[in-house]
Amino acid sequence: MLNSVLKEFVERLDEEQCVIFRDKKFFLSGCPCKFDEKGKVLSVSFEVFEVTTKTVVFYAEKNTIAECIDAFLDAAIFDGKRFYDVADELIPTDDWL
Numbered sequence: 391m392l393n394s395v396l397k398e399f400v401e402r403l404d405e406e407q408c409v410i411f412r413d414k415k416f417f418l419s420g421c422p423c424k425f426d427e428k429g430k431v432l433s434v435s436f437e438v439f440e441v442t443t444k445t446v447v448f449y450a451e452k453n454t455i456a457e458c459i460d461a462f463l464d465a466a467i468f469d470g471k472r473f474y475d476v477a478d479e480l481i482p483t484d485d486w487l
Contacts, residue, residue, distance in 0.1 A: 404455045417441055434451070
């Protein structure tokens with residue numbers, strides 16, 4: 391992934407995205423998951439789903455989406471490596487199937 395594309399991709403991690411890594415497709419998604427009685431968001435989840443094997447390879451539930459994204463960026467889910475370690479091999483895609 392080129393630096394400009396990488397920067398934009400990371401800035402948009404709070405949106406649903408899909409990326410290919412070594413012939414495996416990963417779907418990334420974050421959303422509010424717990425609310426108080428007035429509808430205020432209490433926690434947010436962020437999940438990475440490997441489309442090929444239909445398995446969740448990463449899940450975090452934190453107070454904010456930023457905390458979830460930080461946990462994702464630090465997780466070694468790409469063949470034992472972190473996101474930035476393999477960024478040059480990641481290919482963003484709009485084909486989620």
